[in-house]
Amino acid sequence: MKRIGVLTSGGDAPGMNAAIRSVVRSGLHYGMEVYGIREGYKGLLEENVEAMTYRSVSEIINRGGTILKTARCLEFATEEGVSKAVEAAKRLGLEGIVVVGGDGSFRGARDLSRNGLPTIGIPGTIDNDIACTDYTIGFDTALNTACEAIDKLKDTCASHNRCSVVEVMGRHAGHIAMHVGIANGAESIIVPEKRFDLKADIVDRIEKADDKGKSHFIVILAEGIGQASMMAKQIEEITGVETRATILGHIQRGGSPTVQDRVMATRMGVKAVELLKEGVGNRVIAYKSGQVVDYDITEALNMTKSVEEDLVHASQVVTE
Numbered sequence: 263m264k265r266i267g268v269l270t271s272g273g274d275a276p277g278m279n280a281a282i283r284s285v286v287r288s289g290l291h292y293g294m295e296v297y298g299i300r301e302g303y304k305g306l307l308e309e310n311v312e313a314m315t316y317r318s319v320s321e322i323i324n325r326g327g328t329i330l331k332t333a334r335c336l337e338f339a340t341e342e343g344v345s346k347a348v349e350a351a352k353r354l355g356l357e358g359i360v361v362v363g364g365d366g367s368f369r370g371a372r373d374l375s376r377n378g379l380p381t382i383g384i385p386g387t388i389d390n391d392i393a394c395t396d397y398t399i400g401f402d403t404a405l406n407t408a409c410e411a412i413d414k415l416k417d418t419c420a421s422h423n424r425c426s427v428v429e430v431m432g433r434h435a436g437h438i439a440m441h442v443g444i445a446n447g448a449e450s451i452i453v454p455e456k457r458f459d460l461k462a463d464i465v466d467r468i469e470k471a472d473d474k475g476k477s478h479f480i481v482i483l484a485e486g487i488g489q490a491s492m493m494a495k496q497i498e499e500i501t502g503v504e505t506r507a508t509i510l511g512h513i514q515r516g517g518s519p520t521v522q523d524r525v526m527a528t529r530m531g532v533k534a535v536e537l538l539k540e541g542v543g544n545r546v547i548a549y550k551s552g553q554v555v556d557y558d559i560t561e562a563l564n565m566t567k568s569v570e571e572d573l574v575h576a577s578q579v580v581t582e
């Protein structure tokens with residue numbers, strides 16, 4: 263391939279810039295031209311692109327967000343939209359595309375590949391909820407951001423003998439909740455993958471911790487469970503412990519990416535370009551058992567993953 267494009271799509275994640283930089287520099291390294299496509303698939307439809315140089319990705323490895331911006335584009339997710347995008351790529355001379363995003367973005371990548379435009383997906387989402395890969399770009403940074411914020415909440419909870427119900431991101435998956443719950447020493451971690459019982463999983467644990475002389479209680483709630491304020495009210499009514507709800511929200515998406523996110527994004531970007539160089543499309547890059555590998559996109563979309571059992575077990579053992 264002589265000319266490829268790179269875009270970021272769906273929810274932004276720290277480390278997307280590191281992935282863009284890696285794709286651009288790998289492409290240049292292998293003698294290709296690399297075009298940055300602005301605002302995801304929308305930018306492809308609008309032919310909103312810029313030729314990238316070695317220097318145009320200088321000093322972005324440490325920046326959160328995405329310099330190419332991201333968007334959700336309903337028009338693209340139709341048969342006509344995909345055909346239009348393939349035509350646009352032809353006009354621009356793009357022979358392959360790298361898409362950094364989540365499962366939704368990979369469906370688009372699959373459709374482009376099926377329509378003759380080889381496309382590679384790189385998993386970029388703070389939620390770590392892409393089944394084929396052990397790791398998604400942005401996850402570690404989001405964990406550290408959430409962990410730091412909850413440490414601060416703990417200080418104020420301890421001073422007032424309060425309980426804090428903290429909602430972290432994760433609509434369908436509890437990966438962030440489970441990790442920060444353990445890292446912050448939460449009394450209780452509630453994730454969408456597991457049914458929960460207010461008395462057994464929260465109230466009894468708070469009462470037990472109270473008996474042991476604990477002065478602060480943290481309940482971590484994945485976004486998919488929701489109702490943080492209502493839960494806080496119920497906990498306060500039942501236990502008598504003053505309880506506040508905090509929703510961390512989009513703060514978890516921002517910030518300078520951690521070393522892990524920068525390195526992973528760089529490794530995945532190189533792999534993606536090397537596949538395109540060989541004319542291979544319809545693959546998603548994954549990190550599996552310590553290796554950067556690739557899967558057929560359809561196969562990858564059919565995989566499932568849940569929060570690791572040993573994490574759940576460990577979190578329960580240490581709060582018993």
Ligand code: ADP
Pocket residue numbers: 271272273303333334335336338339340363364365366367368369370371373387
């Ligand atoms: P994420 O990639 O983070 O999962 P979305 O689900 O919002 O985010 O998807 C990002 C974009 O990918 C959408 O705006 C749309 O353009 C495209 N997309 C999503 N789902 C599909 C689909 N089923 N088929 C084709 N394109 C899709």
